[in-house]
Amino acid sequence: MYMNAYLTFDGRCEEAFRLYAQVLGGELPLMMRFSDGPGCEEIPEAERQRIMHARLQVGDQVLMGSDTCQGMPYEGVKGCSISVNVDSKADARRVFDGLAEGGKVVMPLEKTFWAAAFGALEDRFGVPWMINCEHDR
Structure with a gap:
């Protein structure tokens, strides 16, 4: 599955x-x-x-x-985020910046107690994303 x-x-x-x-x-x-x-x-x-x-x-x-098409409801993405885990801080920065362009940063990409880099954003289409890099590479 x-x-x-x-x-x-x-x-x-x-x-x-x-x-x-x-x-x-x-x-x-x-x-x-x-x-x-x-x-x-x-x-x-x-x-x-x-x-x-x-x-x-x-x-x-x-x-x-x-x-959606006519008659199909559209309410956007609510109550969840697409989580992307990457292998390097450089990839985290590239993905974060690419998705954040024209969108809204919710939490800047930075070191946290659980990750070398983590950030959250809503892209220009209203989709919430979390970018996570566990290792300091």
């Missing part, structure tokens, strides 16, 4: 996942639009290019997401 986070956006899934792939060093093997699926005639024309399903692959880790 394995579990993956699945993020929902209000029309910005493609933009978010392209940023995540760039910052996290991953690949986007799947970016399916609503227009790619059966029954898209029922979806308003303006929403058919939204993302039905996106898959980001970073090593053996997966992050998935989609956009």
